[in-house]
Amino acid sequence: MILTTCAACAAPLAHNAPRCVRCKLRYCNATCQHDHWRRGHKQMCKKIHRGGNAEQYNADKKYKEAVAEAVEACADDTKGQTCYICTQALHWKTKEGLVRMCACRGTAGFAHVSCLAEQAKILMDEAEANNLDWDARNARFWRWHACGLCEQQYHGLVYCALGWGCWKTYLGRPETDQIRSMAMNQLGNGLLEADHHEDACSVQEAQLSTLRHFTDTEMSENNILAMQNNLAATYGNLGRYEDALRMQRDVHSGRLKLLGAEHNRTMSAATNYAMTLKRLGHFEEARSVLRKTIPVARRVLGESHIFTLQMKSVYAEALCADHSATLDDLREGVTTLEETEPTARRVLGGAHPLVGTIESDLRNAKALLRARAGSA
Template sequence: MILTNCAACAAPLAHNAPRCVRCHTRYCNKTCQHDHWRRGHKQMCKKIHRGGNAEQYNADKKYKEAVAVAVEACADDTKGQTCYICTQALHWKTKEGLVRGCACRGTSGVAHVSCLAEQVKILVAEAEENNLDVKVLQARWDRWHTCSLCEQEYHGIVRCALGWACWKTNVGRPETDRLHGTAMNLLGGGLYAARHREDALSVQEAELAMRRRIGAAEEIILAVQSNLAVTYDALGRFETALQMKRDVHSGTLKLYGEESIHTLTQASNYAASFIALRRFAEAKPLFRKTIPVARRVLGESHENTLKMRLGYAAAIYFDAGATLDDLREAVTTLEELVIIARRVYGGAHPLTARIEGDLRNARAALRARETPPRSA
């Protein structure tokens, strides 16, 4: 993890907590530091220092672990194929195997995480050295999380491995460097995608504290809070998530207006919290208000539009008070979404699988309502 806890007692640390002079491992106080030294840090200190000090050493270690997990999980999908970047099955230097975690199908999109990371590093470095336009830099940076072939975001454990690759590449930048915070943000998202929710929470809380400490712009603070609220939801902290999402939605609406993708995303997140709390009567009107805007502004196949319509369907069929017509509407909506998701993302994508799962549940709810109960 990002080192936000004492290495000796695991207590949360302030950003300016004392640290080992040589390797920069951080502690609550001198007592913890001395205790950790006696319990084995003495033997590891030089090694950590040679590895770039504590944060870099930790990032390199976590990156290797994440790559190994991703390669193993993708083994069946990538068997007999080669990296589209280096054209080899095994990476020439790291000897790692292949992964694919986007919407590419067939032989497309198969690569080594190291090759993907190296491509982005070269592109971003070139943009910085030549003072290229901010939009050009951002487009190149986006390769950390978006496939250049299918132009869809990586997901799951591949997204997590690339998150660690991004963080280990940029951890040495100062806090005030824009790309330092963006790398931290990407790591948090990768951990969340791989279902490491407690770790994601730790990173996102550290990012929010850092952003506030350096006086980041309001839109950046809102974006970080949005990610944090989604993680609270995933950890079952629904009331905390709802309060934060309400504030983020209100702030985003004032900042961008109702037709912005940012506002639409936050509206969807806000409504999802009502569903988690089974407050369907509050979720459905919010979806009804924003879905037509999303379809008009973003298009039918945009991820945000699909997620909004999916949320609305769930709010219908989960509701014990739903009518037969309501349930039929939910099933029809989900049948439409499955067709779009399969066309855009493919059958293996998490969003497609989620929609298909909800469709099965909605059909079951409809059948149960349509089938008359047997007489005694």
């Protein structure tokens, strides 16, 4: 359940917390349930039930709010454009506006969130109807969080809106269902992208608890590692860096053991681990992790892959942020960022968060190098 707190007192709920018989809203105990009924739930209970019960009603409401927020944020970029899927400016059913969601050029970069969600749902329905294997299903599920044209992952408020769209589509499935678990993961990542860190943490902790409760196969071990990786990122955004570091160390070790050093997920785990090491001031340890991983990324993924770009960016930061850095270290950091920035801009587009981070780090690194060289 994504409604992880009591509707009456907002306290965290147990997995088997009591529910309203009609609308399935959850409470700590009968006292909270009776109190909430007296304070107005009596008037809302039937409406929530007609909306598919508490979880579905909440997800539908949150989806509409997230879509409106994404459309408003993209309004300047989408003026005079039409959806590349339905070719309309306003969605025929929801009347929502357009979003700008990826690195596509020309008119292909504009769409309605509802059109993107419908495309993803159709692809997954076909995969299940045709009983495709999990590799094929995972490839199709990718459309819930990445563009089918340029293949770039969505970011920010658009990702968040699609996260709610994905969750509202699959939440009615059993808790043991793999697609439901993937949808919950999609929602947690979307909330994280939109900087709703507390909400993301609640969703991810609920999912990790569910995975540990219901699954015990090698596939579920991979799923648990993925969930731990996402939750560690959320802990970092909440300032819980030591918690994040412990979890990322376990994830990196687990990925190496299960998948090997050349797998995308292992390289991503190494990057996340190094980022938290850097954040906690363990600069040499962060550089050590990346010195082993960057050559692998270059060989397997290429210089233009987002993982390679991220690793080089973090490595440069770990060089320049270290108070014991030498002039040669600073020069290496500046050179690395100078090499990375134009590639990142060309591949990801100027609006991508990583590009902004690299540009900011490059300005700061150059200023630091000038100051240190001038005082030498």
